Amino acid sequence: MFDILSRIRRTGRLSETGPQAGKATASDPLQSKLHQTFGRALCIRQVDAGSCNGCELEIQALGNPYYNLEGSGIHFVASPRHADLLLVTGPVSVNMEEALKRTYQAMPKPKWVIAVGDCGACGGIFGTSYASRGSVGNIIPVDAMVNGCPPSPTALMQAIVDVTTGMPQSGQG
Amino acid sequence: MNLDTLEQEAVRVPSNVAVSCITFGAESWLQAADAMQQAGAVLLTLWGSDDRDRDGHFRIHAAYLMPQRLWIIGHAMPSDSPVYPSLSRLFPVADRLQRAVRDLLGIHADGGDDRPWLRHGGWPASVFPLRRDVDPAHAHAVQSSAYPFVHVSGDGVHEIPVGPVHAGTIEPGHFRFSLVGEKVLRLEQRLGYAHKGVAKRFESMRLDDGHRLAARACGDSTVAFSWAYCSALESMNATVVPPRAVTLRALALELERVANHLGDLGALGNDAGLAFGQTQFSALKERLLRQNAEVFGQRYLFDLVVPGGVAKDPPERALVALSSELSDIKREVNELRVLYTNHAGLQDRLQGTGYVDPAQARTMGALGLVARACGLARDLRVDLPWPPYDKFLPTVAICADGDVAARLQVRFDEVLESLRLCSQWLGDMPAGAICVDLPDTEPGQQGIGMIEGWRGPVLAAVESGVNEGIRRCHIHDPSWQNWLLLERAVLDNIVADFPLINKSFNLSYSGHDG
Numbered sequence: 001m002f003d004i005l006s007r008i009r010r011t012g013r014l015s016e017t018g019p020q021a022g023k024a025t026a027s028d029p030l031q032s033k034l035h036q037t038f039g040r041a042l043c044i045r046q047v048d049a050g051s052c053n054g055c056e057l058e059i060q061a062l063g064n065p066y067y068n069l070e071g072s073g074i075h076f077v078a079s080p081r082h083a084d085l086l087l088v089t090g091p092v093s094v095n096m097e098e099a100l101k102r103t104y105q106a107m108p109k110p111k112w113v114i115a116v117g118d119c120g121a122c123g124g125i126f127g128t129s130y131a132s133r134g135s136v137g138n139i140i141p142v143d144a145m146v147n148g149c150p151p152s153p154t155a156l157m158q159a160i161v162d163v164t165t166g167m168p169q170s171g172q173g
Numbered sequence: 174m175n176l177d178t179l180e181q182e183a184v185r186v187p188s189n190v191a192v193s194c195i196t197f198g199a200e201s202w203l204q205a206a207d208a209m210q211q212a213g214a215v216l217l218t219l220w221g222s223d224d225r226d227r228d229g230h231f232r233i234h235a236a237y238l239m240p241q242r243l244w245i246i247g248h249a250m251p252s253d254s255p256v257y258p259s260l261s262r263l264f265p266v267a268d269r270l271q272r273a274v275r276d277l278l279g280i281h282a283d284g285g286d287d288r289p290w291l292r293h294g295g296w297p298a299s300v301f302p303l304r305r306d307v308d309p310a311h312a313h314a315v316q317s318s319a320y321p322f323v324h325v326s327g328d329g330v331h332e333i334p335v336g337p338v339h340a341g342t343i344e345p346g347h348f349r350f351s352l353v354g355e356k357v358l359r360l361e362q363r364l365g366y367a368h369k370g371v372a373k374r375f376e377s378m379r380l381d382d383g384h385r386l387a388a389r390a391c392g393d394s395t396v397a398f399s400w401a402y403c404s405a406l407e408s409m410n411a412t413v414v415p416p417r418a419v420t421l422r423a424l425a426l427e428l429e430r431v432a433n434h435l436g437d438l439g440a441l442g443n444d445a446g447l448a449f450g451q452t453q454f455s456a457l458k459e460r461l462l463r464q465n466a467e468v469f470g471q472r473y474l475f476d477l478v479v480p481g482g483v484a485k486d487p488p489e490r491a492l493v494a495l496s497s498e499l500s501d502i503k504r505e506v507n508e509l510r511v512l513y514t515n516h517a518g519l520q521d522r523l524q525g526t527g528y529v530d531p532a533q534a535r536t537m538g539a540l541g542l543v544a545r546a547c548g549l550a551r552d553l554r555v556d557l558p559w560p561p562y563d564k565f566l567p568t569v570a571i572c573a574d575g576d577v578a579a580r581l582q583v584r585f586d587e588v589l590e591s592l593r594l595c596s597q598w599l600g601d602m603p604a605g606a607i608c609v610d611l612p613d614t615e616p617g618q619q620g621i622g623m624i625e626g627w628r629g630p631v632l633a634a635v636e637s638g639v640n641e642g643i644r645r646c647h648i649h650d651p652s653w654q655n656w657l658l659l660e661r662a663v664l665d666n667i668v669a670d671f672p673l674i675n676k677s678f679n680l681s682y683s684g685h686d687g
């Protein structure tokens with residue numbers, strides 16, 4: 001136990017300052033801005049609709065101590081019924097089409113959808129075919145896209161902040 | 174039939190490892206399978222090809238992995254009766270492979286499980302998308318029907334269905350547990366949700382572009398898959414990759430292994446209730462990814478391996494910085510290993526959990542780190558070393574215990590061994606070119622690439638088409654074999670331990686689904 005505590009002390013705080021919400025509120029910490037909007041933490045549900053797992057790795061990285069997404073009042077939830085925001089990766093495979101639609105429908109309104117990665121944004125290298133429906137926007141309404149293969153954690157954070165604090169949400173499904 | 178007879182008749186296939194190929198009629202095809210099974214080979218993969226345009230036949234190819242050689246046994250079928258002998262009696266993994274071949278190409282095994290595997294209703298049962306006369310762009314409306322899971326009945330037996338959408342940020346798949354109380358009686362997996370038509374997509378790509386798709390078959394193993402694809406292509410062209418590029422590829426492959434293992438070491442701690450482990454290891458992984466960005470210009474090394482070499486020549490100072498960061502990471506991993514080993518609560522969760530016995534692992538054809546954690550010394554880098562591993566043999570990490578703790582130990586050993594290899598290469602990096610041009614490729618050439626990725630051996634089998642196109646490309650991820658073993662590993666465990674056991678395997682959905 002002592003070893004663990006001393007290691008925690010030596011590791012110290014690694015969290016970096018994340019992106020801020022909009023220019024006007026640049027001095028506001030992200031957390032308080034989110035709190036103003038939601039009155040609580042922002043809840044995200046992630047769905048892999050057929051990705052190669054590269055985008056998942058970068059979304060998982062958001063939880064590491066450097067990006068410390070939870071520390072900004074953003075957390076991932078296990079049920080779409082608890083979620084404000086849906087992060088969708090991958091070209092939508094035909095085998096995931098129904099599960100993606102159902103997840104989207106299960107979310108309460110208001111809700112946002114971000115299509116993640118080149119695949120989510122436009123189908124990427126897989127395109128559309130007998131097995132792939134291409135971009136997420138072909139299946140459910142999308143509010144924002146983050147390009148990249150995979151997009152960096154910083155780009156993902158920026159998109160999450162922009163879409164939930166500034167831009168109007170349109171996905172009324 | 175014995176292997177000596179086979180060896181006399183076989184032909185060599187261009188590859189970075191030793192590959193022999195032979196074609197048989199139905200009866201001998203099955204006898205050869207029997208001989209392979211007797212000799213302890215792993216049925217690595219099956220793939221079919223539509224050669225009706227060439228000679229009116231479909232073909233099925235079975236790849237068997239032996240310690241010193243990969244065997245490919247082919248069999249041709251007339252187009253009006255595309256049926257071949259089922260291998261499911263000999264190799265448990267054959268069932269799923271045969272189902273996948275049938276779903277995509279409409280050629281059938283004459284026995285075994287015949288439920289659909291990759292086709293979930295996204296295209297009609299009468300459409301076989303990999304056939305050459307099927308338009309790749311043609312899409313169909315989804316018509317799903319209930320999947321006939323095997324039903325377990327009895328006093329107090331109940332079912333828990335999980336997925337395809339999971340609670341965490343992970344890939345899609347479905348698990349059907351049959352339980353008594355907390356105890357798992359049976360697990361049946363249903364996979365294929367991430368199937369996005371990779372094999373068909375290859376056929377619309379150029380040979381010199383296919384590595385980009387191979388790199389995205391399974392994003393966490395991007396170096397392994399793109400290297401396997403490029404090796405297949407380079408072997409068929411007899412291209413020699415410059416030494417600097419070879420060493421940089423191996424450096425990237427080992428960094429990929431270290432990054433994934435670090436992630437898993439943290440996640441295993443977390444799933445066993447030690448969030449401290451997750452914090453520490455995910456921070457180390459992040460440091461490594463940032464080094465990747467400094468050295469290769471990106472965190473995940475997509476498209477670094479290209480036909481003829483590598484795409485990026487790292488500046489000397491970045492390599493020096495990488496070297497010192499890696500020794501730091503090594504020190505920290507050693508420290509954390511002591512903490513994990515001495516943590517009684519953690520060890521209590523890991524030891525004896527998700528046990529697989531070696532005999533079972535052998536029967537199921539276990540591969541990669543899962544096999545090594547059951548005491549099976551299987552590692553392509555040592556069994557069939559290709560450059561630069563022929564000059565830098567790693568020590569194979571082995572642990573015979575077969576439980577979650579063993580899979581953790583193997584990961585620790587492999588991280589340290591990979592770091593040792595990296596530091597050797599960084600200390601003596603060859604100078605010179607990083608890429609050579611490939612000559613034009615004649616149609617109908619074949620090449621095989623095999624690389625030991627962080628999960629185990631990955632394979633790319635490439636055949637060239639006209640105008641520098643890809644006629645057929647089949648890729649294989651070792652998860653196919655290990656998924657089957659996971660179904661066995663959870664039996665008699667409590668269902669609450671499934672996430673931990675699953676994480677200790679950490680198998681690929683996308684690489685499997687294709």
Ligand code: SF4
Binds near residue numbers: 149
């Ligand atoms: S965008 Fe790139 S990393 Fe993300 S799923 Fe697509 S291929 Fe994989």
